[in-house]
Amino acid sequence: MLAVLTFTAFAQTGNRFQRATPSTTESNAVPAPTENAGYVGSKTCGECHSGIYREYMQTGMGRSISSMSSVSTALLEKLHVPAVYSNQRLDRHYDVIARDGKLYESEYALDGSGTEMFREEHQLEWIVGAGANGIGGIIRRGGYLFEAPLTFYTSTKTWEMSPGYESTDLGFSRPILTACLNCHSGRSNPISGSEGHYQNDVFSEMPIGCENCHGPGAAHIDAVTSGAMGKGRSVSIVNPARLTPDLANNICMKCHEIGDVRILKPFKEYKDIRPGEPLDNTLSIFMTPPTREAPPDKDHLQHYYAMTLSKCYRASGGRLACITCHDPHLEPAREQVPAFFNKRCMSCHTDQSCKLPTEARKQSSPPNNCIGCHMPKREVGFLAHSSLTNHRITTQADEPFPDSAFSQTTAALPDLVHLNPAPGKQDVAPPLLTLLQVYGELAAQKPEYVLSYNRILDQLQQREPNNALVQGALGRRCLQSGNLREAIGHLEQSLAIGKPQAAVYSDLSEALDKSGQREQGLAILQKAIQVDPFNPLLQRSLIFRLIALKQYANARAAMSRYSEIFPQDFFMRQKFAVAMEGTPTQ
Incomplete structure (x- = not known):
């Protein structure tokens, strides 16, 4: 189902510990220097391996509905729609309907008289899940993918709250991270360096396919068609x-x-x-x-x-x-x-x-x-x-x-x-940059790992001072300790030598704001939002920064945008109303 790999909600930009950024190492993979990284698609594999292909397409991984599928008329007939569901704990109501061959899901709330206070509806463009337990929906908003609040549970044939939504109203704002689609689809096309942001052509292959386990097939096809098979040359395909x-x-x-x-x-x-x-x-x-x-x-x-x-x-x-x-x-x-x-x-x-x-x-x-x-x-x-x-x-x-x-x-x-050291390297410590990220994630929940995190960061400060991840982590640590001048220096260096990171922009914005450079901090915060436009923490911070700077018209405009993105967040609206009480309307 949609939560087979646990979806991570928006990163907490206030966490003390810096998250990972991608990197490169040497690869021993089967070479595939052809177009599209050597991938040819499962149907091409099936032209020669027809028997295995037909069998595989009947498995949970191979059937598109069990991994990733566009919504079709045949699928709609299996999903028991229309459907309604109410969550009394959240005081929210949900509808799932089919309209013009498409699937839609909506969330709304009612006041004491039964009048709708808000309604948010989105088209479910894809269905994802293993099917053994349930299947959920994915929506697209401005190039970003998000989970839908309801999941269709196979055993009960009912639509109920998706995992993680039972006690928290996340609306349609829980991002589908790259790690999730990496396992739930054949090949997705995320925008490099982003989370939840995908190319217009989201999938090169929707169902989990042959090449997920056997590797890209182009070199194998070349070997077969050129007659290299059986002549002592590699078949350039992986047989597990x-x-x-x-x-x-x-x-x-x-x-x-x-x-x-x-x-x-x-x-x-x-x-x-x-x-x-x-x-x-x-x-x-x-x-x-x-x-x-x-x-x-x-x-x-x-x-x-x-x-x-x-x-x-x-x-x-x-x-x-x-x-x-x-x-x-x-x-x-x-x-x-x-x-x-x-x-x-x-x-x-x-x-x-x-x-x-x-x-x-x-x-x-x-x-x-x-x-x-x-x-x-x-x-x-x-x-x-x-x-x-x-x-x-x-x-x-x-x-x-x-x-x-x-x-x-x-x-x-x-x-x-x-759990997965490379063969022969069971007793070799992982690279320091990897450990920094591991300890950083663990330390946010397990204080016993804080010392290990700081020890690794100190080593990296000496060994890899020109690494953007290291400078970002040093900046965050200085920010948390109140050393604002050094924090600003580290964070600016991180952005100068690495790709734009919303978390680093956010930390730099906070450091500038606390040091009295409030206008500069505001400008940097807006850059963070450009990188991560659906992050509620960044959007909230923007609103209250604008209020603090007495930019009331801009604050109202920012709150209007926030309400469009997160209409279910009544608490934020109330806080905003209190903060704006007595302020000029213009």
């Missing part, structure tokens, strides 16, 4: 079955292992991920070390990590891989699932391996179901009407975690678990 287990698992981990923090390497983007090369070349995944007092308890997108904690994985010496049990090309029907996975289990075990009597196994529903006992589904507390399979294969429900679960750190990285 021929990779080491680590590299094969890396393909799945890109989307099925979220950890606690996922960090792009400096100057890298999601589009740089290539099957067959270590995922850590582009994307590093970390988690805080579990303890016996707080053992791992997440099923949501921790599939690889959970598997590594199973006795099966440990007994295999790490050879058990995702594709040992899963065939990405084939998805068995619900009634075929037990037999399908039983066969996988029996590739290592025997019928005598199960200690449960045969008659008892036959009494289960469905009968003789290995995964039903050893990989049970659990309800997902934060996803309504949803359950996920626990990938920690256990012999019994209360099986304790292995000792190894609590000793996964290394001497090089004693306070984090690096």
Whole structure:
């Protein structure tokens, strides 16, 4: 569903810690120097691999409705529209309707007499989700993509609040980040250096396709058509079955292992991920070390990590891989699932391996179901009407975690678990710039990581003083400590040597304002809004800065724009009215 990768709301520009900016590292991917980065699309693959292609297109990943789809007449018939929903906690009401072959969703509020106080309606241009639990909608506003407040839940056939919307009215303003579409679609086209902003042609391929797991296909087609196949030359395509287990698992981990923090390497983007090369070349995944007092308890997108904690994985010496049990090309029907996975289990075990009597196994529903006992589904507390399979294969429900679960750190990285180190680099510390971003994200919620963050930042100040990320982080730290002069210097240097970053502009604006340079601070804040126009924190700050500068007409105009973008924010309107009370109307 839409929240299979948790969507991040707008960045808090007041956070103490600087976020990541993309970077570059060497790549060992299959070369694909042709047009469109060597991608040809799944239909082209299907011209030669027709049998596999037809099978794959029936799977959850391959069917467009299960990953990413435009709204069609056939789809509308499956979505139970029109639909209405009310959230009493938020005092908000919602409609989902079909009109002229298009799908629309609206949010509105009523006053005591039943009169509408506001109504916001948007066309749902795309439907996204795995379908197993639910599917949600995506809207487009000025080139930016946003999540819709309601999700269609498969099990209940009802439209209800999307995950994360139950107690907070986010309206149609929760951005769809690049990381989300990277996993929910074949290939999306984000604007480099932005979040939630996409090219007019948002997708090169909507459904998750062949090249997501096998890499760009152009070089392979060239090798086949030129007769290079069978002459000792590389076929220039990735076959996960021929990779080491680590590299094969890396393909799945890109989307099925979220950890606690996922960090792009400096100057890298999601589009740089290539099957067959270590995922850590582009994307590093970390988690805080579990303890016996707080053992791992997440099923949501921790599939690889959970598997590594199973006795099966440990007994295999790490050879058990995702594709040992899963065939990405084939998805068995619900009634075929037990037999399908039983066969996988029996590739290592025997019928005598199960200690449960045969008659008892036959009494289960469905009968003789290995995964039903050893990989049970659990309800997902934060996803309504949803359950996920626990990938920690256990012999019994209360099986304790292995000792190894609590000793996964290394001497090089004693306070984090690096879930996807490149093969042979398990004991090598990640780059300092990566650690700065990891500790920065963690420190905002876990104070115990503040010291590590500051230690890494001090090292980078000496080693990489001309890095925009480092200067931005130094500027934020100085700003928080009240050293405004140094903060301004660092932040101006960050903007001079790096791409425009809304967070850096915002920090610089705050530093200038606090140092008495209020007009200059206002101008910089407006630049931040140009970079991130749908950020509510920046928009609110602009309004109150204008009031403080007694630019009342401009403040009213800014509030009018704010109300157009965030009509559901009554609280802000009230605060604005109080702040403007008694001010001149012109």
